[in-house]
Amino acid sequence: MDFLKKLFQSKPRVQKVDIGRRFELYGRVGQGSMSKVWKARDSKLGKIVALKVLDIDKTNRLEARFKGLKKPTEGEIAITLKHPHIVKTFEHGVTTKNEAYLVMEFVEGVALSFLISAQNDVMKKHCLRMTIELGEAINYFHRQNWIHRDICPRNILLDENHRIKLIDFGLVVPNTPHFQAPGNRTGTANYMAPELIRRQRTDQRIDIFSYAVTCFEMFAGQLPWESGQTLESILSHLNSPPADLKTYCPDLDDRIVQAVMKGLALQTNDRWQRISEMIEVLRSVHQEQSAKDPANS
Known part of the structure; x- marks a missing residue:
């Protein structure tokens, strides 16, 4: 737990940054529920970055x-993450307007949600490899003892080489008893685990469920349950089994289907207990397929 002790230690006074003077803003590239993101040139770092500014209220x-x-704040968490499939954070701090900000690598690419909707050749050809990369990012995240709490396609980017980059750590909490306590229901509704919607105790298995929903959508082009507009309607969907991935993807390897469907289990004890176990199945299939057809690796 040394990482938590370091984060919770008293911190020195932070010098506030005038982002209007330091950054040349080129345009908005994203907006979450709690922040705005710009493509910008950082005069300090001397390169193009993604500048994220959090809404104070x-x-x-x-x-x-x-x-x-x-x-821990989003910036304190993000700055510690070092993984090829997680967006890099170079710096975090506070603006002269008392807004928290993060300076991150700028990813030249598209959101995963776009490719899921398009179901184009890139998505079809590299889908399995992409699910593995996303799983590896989450596995790293879990090994650092965090719960992401908002795994979904809008928080996943693909760079110009179609490689996964996990973003947005605004809802992240430590994977410790106090933060696992019932009652804190946050995230993106269609990807929330049943125990989270029901305000029960949670742990890293909520991320495994959200990952499985995302994988299902990547392969099938749609969600395993009918999309709901409210948490109450989604809760009613989660009282019934998910659609069978094999129905939408009849040619998909049975091992992939079974791995994803196990990740969607409504009861936590029926689900994968560690995401590494699910990834291992997907990786094994990918290795076999790559050996047969290297062009699709």
Whole structure:
């Protein structure tokens, strides 16, 4: 738990940054529920970056849910993450307007949600490899003892080489008892695990469920349940089994189908207990397929 001790130690006074003077903003490239992101030139780093600025009020409301628990900030978490399939964070701090900001690598590419909708040749050819890369990113995340809490296609980018980059750590919490306590329901509704929607105790298995929903959507081009507009309607969907991936993808290897469907189990004990176990199945199939047809690796 040394990483938590370091994060929770008192921190030195931070020098605030005037982002209007330091950054040349080229245009907005994204907006989440709690932030705005620009493509920008950083005069300090001397390169193009993604500048993320968090909304003060929304961030404060989120932090209030963890009052007294010393929850690490998004910047404190992001700066520690070093993995090829997780977006790099170079710096974090506070603006002269008291907004939290992050300076990240700029990923020249598209959102995974775009490719899922398009179901184009890139998606069809590299889908399995992409699911493995995403799983490896989440596995690394879990080994660092975090729960992401918002795994979904809008938080996943593909660079110009069609390689996965996991982004957005605004809802991340430590995988520790206090942060696993029932009641804190956050995330993207269609990808939430049943226990999270029901405000039960949660752990890293909620990320495994969200990952499995994302994998299902990547292969099938649609969700395993009918998309809901409210958490209540989604809860009713989760009282029934998911659609069978094999129905939508009859030619998909049975091992992939079984791996994804196990990740979608409504009961946590029926689900994969560690994401590494699910990835191992997918990787084994990918290795076999690559050996037969290297062009599709």
